[in-house]
Amino acid sequence: xxxxxxxxxxxxxxxxxxxxxxxxxxxxxxxxxxxxxxxxxxxxxxxxxxxxxxxxxxxxxxxxxxxxxxxxxxxxxxxxxxxxxxxxxxxxxxxxxxxxxxxxxxxxxxxxxxxxxxxxxxxxxxxxxxxxxxxxxxxxxxxxxxxxxxxxxxxxxxxxxxxxxxxxxxxxxxxxxxxxxxxxxxxxxxxxxxxxxxxxxxxxxxxxxxxxxxxxxxxxxxxxxxxxxxxxxxxxxxxxxxxxxxxxxxxxxxxxxxxxxxxxxxxxxxxxxxxxxxxxxxxxxxxxxxxxxxxxxxxxxxxxxxxxxxxxxxxxxxxxxxxxxxxxxxxxxxxxxxxxxxxxxxxxxxxxx
Amino acid sequence: xxxxxxxxxxxxxxxxxxxxxxxxxxxxxxxxxxxxxxxxxxxxxxxxxxxxxxxxxxxxxxxxxxxxxxxxxxxxxxxxxxxxxxxxxxxxxxxxxxxxxxxxxxxxxxxxxxxxxxxxxxxxxxxxxxxxxxxxxxxxxxxxxxxxxxxxxxxxxxxxxxxxxxxxxxxxxxxxxxxxxxxxxxxxxxxxxxxxxxxxxxxxxxxxxxxxxxxxxxxxxxxxxxxxxxxxxxxxxxxxxxxxxxxxxxxxxxxxxxxxxxxxxxxxxxxxxxxxxxxxxxxxxxxxxxxxxxxxxxxxxxxxxxxxxxxxxxxxxxxxxxxxxxxxxxxxxxxxxxxxxxxxxxxxxxxxxxxxxxxxxxxxxxxxxxxxxxxxxxxxxxxxxxxxxxxxxxxxxxxxxxxxxxxxxxxxxxxxxxxx
Numbered sequence: 096x097x098x099x100x101x102x103x104x105x106x107x108x109x110x111x112x113x114x115x116x117x118x119x120x121x122x123x124x125x126x127x128x129x130x131x132x133x134x135x136x137x138x139x140x141x142x143x144x145x146x147x148x149x150x151x152x153x154x155x156x157x158x159x160x161x162x163x164x165x166x167x168x169x170x171x172x173x174x175x176x177x178x179x180x181x182x183x184x185x186x187x188x189x190x191x192x193x194x195x196x197x198x199x200x201x202x203x204x205x206x207x208x209x210x211x212x213x214x215x216x217x218x219x220x221x222x223x224x225x226x227x228x229x230x231x232x233x234x235x236x237x238x239x240x241x242x243x244x245x246x247x248x249x250x251x252x253x254x255x256x257x258x259x260x261x262x263x264x265x266x267x268x269x270x271x272x273x274x275x276x277x278x279x280x281x282x283x284x285x286x287x288x289x290x291x292x293x294x295x296x297x298x299x300x301x302x303x304x305x306x307x308x309x310x311x312x313x314x315x316x317x318x319x320x321x322x323x324x325x326x327x328x329x330x331x332x333x334x335x336x337x338x339x340x341x342x343x344x345x346x347x348x349x350x351x352x353x354x355x356x357x358x359x360x361x362x363x364x365x366x367x368x369x370x371x372x373x374x375x376x377x378x379x380x381x382x383x384x385x386x387x388x389x390x391x392x393x394x395x396x397x398x399x400x401x402x403x404x405x406x407x408x409x410x411x412x413x414x415x416x417x418x419x420x421x422x423x424x425x426x427x428x429x430x431x432x433x434x435x436x437x438x439x440x441x442x443x444x445x446x447x448x
Numbered sequence: 449x450x451x452x453x454x455x456x457x458x459x460x461x462x463x464x465x466x467x468x469x470x471x472x473x474x475x476x477x478x479x480x481x482x483x484x485x486x487x488x489x490x491x492x493x494x495x496x497x498x499x500x501x502x503x504x505x506x507x508x509x510x511x512x513x514x515x516x517x518x519x520x521x522x523x524x525x526x527x528x529x530x531x532x533x534x535x536x537x538x539x540x541x542x543x544x545x546x547x548x549x550x551x552x553x554x555x556x557x558x559x560x561x562x563x564x565x566x567x568x569x570x571x572x573x574x575x576x577x578x579x580x581x582x583x584x585x586x587x588x589x590x591x592x593x594x595x596x597x598x599x600x601x602x603x604x605x606x607x608x609x610x611x612x613x614x615x616x617x618x619x620x621x622x623x624x625x626x627x628x629x630x631x632x633x634x635x636x637x638x639x640x641x642x643x644x645x646x647x648x649x650x651x652x653x654x655x656x657x658x659x660x661x662x663x664x665x666x667x668x669x670x671x672x673x674x675x676x677x678x679x680x681x682x683x684x685x686x687x688x689x690x691x692x693x694x695x696x697x698x699x700x701x702x703x704x705x706x707x708x709x710x711x712x713x714x715x716x717x718x719x720x721x722x723x724x725x726x727x728x729x730x731x732x733x734x735x736x737x738x739x740x741x742x743x744x745x746x747x748x749x750x751x752x753x754x755x756x757x758x759x760x761x762x763x764x765x766x767x768x769x770x771x772x773x774x775x776x777x778x779x780x781x782x783x784x785x786x787x788x789x790x791x792x793x794x795x796x797x798x799x800x801x802x803x804x805x806x807x808x809x810x811x812x813x814x815x816x817x818x819x820x821x822x823x824x825x826x827x828x829x830x831x832x833x834x835x836x837x838x839x840x841x842x843x844x845x846x847x848x849x850x851x852x853x854x855x856x857x858x859x860x861x862x863x864x865x866x867x868x
């Protein structure tokens with residue numbers, strides 16, 4: 096073998112994580128819906144595929160598809176009621192769903208409950224995992240450049256404006272959620288047949304947050320971002336093992352610090368806004384930044400930041416078409432503090448009703 | 449694309465139709481610029497990714513040159529021993545105890561001249577208590593560090609994940625703490641040096657039914673692998689011996705309030721078997737006494753911590769529990785181990801440390817006979833008979849399970865004493 100089993104395994108995990116991050120990115124990055132239960136879909140796919148091959152002797156390929164299908168079904172069932180919620184409410188609902196799945200797996204007989212599911216055979220290899228990751232990447236590219244993808248972007252930027260434009264918001268969101276869940280389920284199937292052992296704790300809240308970190312670190316809404324985020328966050332803890340005794344003993348501290356620094360220096364992620372051209376518009380969504388912008392010093396900083404962020408683009412306006420029209424309708428988020436105020440006010444109003 | 453059209457609510461509105469047409473036209477122009485930027489970004493990121501892969505593959509190249517199945521280069525006369533477990537996170541105390549136990553044993557062995565002239569070196573890797581991390585750590589120990597044997601993993605879930613990896617790589621792995629049933633069935637390279645949940649639950653049941661003559665039991669178990677295994681085996685043995693289990697209730701790790709379960713259990717039982725860890729057990733004991741439940745409390749090795757008495761106070765007085773190690777044992781080797789350990793880490797060794805210490809000593813004994821060879825080492829491990837350690841005498845059966853005596857401890861005047 097050319098590559099040592101250690102790095103081979105890391106590449107497999109990185110590929111699986113890339114699928115997870117890309118699929119979550121469709122919901123969180125592209126459609127702007129914060130989901131905190133993504134690992135649960137992976138768990139559903141993993142257990143479905145694992146049980147099918149180990150207990151019922153179903154072929155591996157079929158079990159992968161079945162895992163994706165069951166996860167998609169779960170996505171539909173969860174998505175229909177919860178995606179009518181917004182912001183924090185949706186986050187809490189998905190968080191609750193994640194816990195339900197974990198506790199359900201813990202208390203079922205066929206899943207092995209707290210003992211975990213053992214006796215799954217090894218079918219996953221790097222070629223398969225990497226191919227799947229590339230396939231997901233390609234699917235997402237096609238999706239994001241489609242009308243559906245632009246509809247999702249519109250929803251993320253301003254839901255009220257999206258509705259005004261005639262986008263069936265709930266339908267779009269649910270569809271994104273189902274596609275995302277299906278891919279997470281496939282990733283779960285790959286995970287199950289690589290590690291050969293499944294435990295409910297692998298799909299708990301912490302796992303969901305880790306996937307979300309990959310998306311945010313890499314850059315929400317872009318397609319390269321989640322992949323890079325997945326690779327970096329898979330390798331980082333492992334690379335920190337080898338640096339020195341002190342570093343490896345406190346490696347989770349460094350890992351945490353790395354995340355904090357990243358978010359301070361590049362809140363848009365490693366390859367975030369540069370790609371999609373959202374820049375200051377996205378930044379101004381943060382309340383603190385909006386307030387900062389209204390002060391004089393803030394305006395100066397904003398101007399400077401805008402310059403920095405616009406740098407590197409070809410000078411042509413490559414921001415999303417939908418976004419531009421939304422601004423034209425004068426109810427979009429805009430880049431100023433007033434725009435932010437309108438956007439936020441609208442959101443709160445909807446949440447309250 | 450047709451289905452995507454359904455996403456939008458048709459084009460009934462004239463204005464919207466016009467708007468759509470407009471956007472499509474513009475889209476064409478915009479996409480060119482966008483595509484250019486995206487493609488350059490893509491090139492950069494793909495190049496970065498490939499560079500990372502090549503860099504990492506390069507790292508492995510140098511490592512792969514050293515001879516396999518031998519710990520370090522022969523010139524250094526070092527045998528590397530791996531350890532994997534949670535050194536950080538929620539379960540860090542268990543992992544740290546195991547690491548300290550192994551380190552204590554290695555220091556003693558090295559001070560006495562090592563194994564066949566080889567110095568032992570411990571490489572401890574953190575798993576955070578997560579299965580995926582544990583798998584990565586074990587792969588690293590085997591491929592990068594070329595360890596001869598691994599002591600670990602610590603948690604049962606970790607061990608279930610990493611055992612197939614050690615087995616496939618032909619590296620001896622001995623867990624000093626994972627008690628879930630069936631873990632050693634993975635293969636002949638996997639051993640376990642700890643009394644399992646089924647053994648201790650059954651032995652306690654036998655003791656309280658046959659020797660203490662208790663008849664009616666209730667079980668309150670933590671809903672995890674540990675609690676469920678204890679509950680199942682305790683209940684089975686009690687019923688086999690003709691006594692009865694009248695109530696079985698569960699709780700989750702971290703629960704604070706057990707009054708609902710205790711009310712269901714009621715006041716009619718002779719003894720309450722708490723299948724879980726000391727934190728919850730202490731709270732259960734106090735709430736039970738407050739509800740007037742005077743039943744004798746029974747437990748397993750999850751009770752073995754000074755915290756049980758600290759948190760439980762008078763409520764845990766008289767509690768009986770099984771353990772694999774008793775630091776108050778008067779025998780010479782136990783006292784020597786306890787004082788060395790206390791000196792090093794300024795705390796009393798727990799059962800994790802004691803089992804890890806014994807495990808390392810047993811592995812070293814097998815190494816002495818087998819030499820620095822992974823396959824011979826595995827064969828020697830299976831031959832270990834009546835090893836005198838701090839956790840009693842240890843032998844291994846043909847499945848790789850340790851056969852050791854189960855100690856039963858009692859809380860007496862706020863201290864542990866040996867009941868059997």
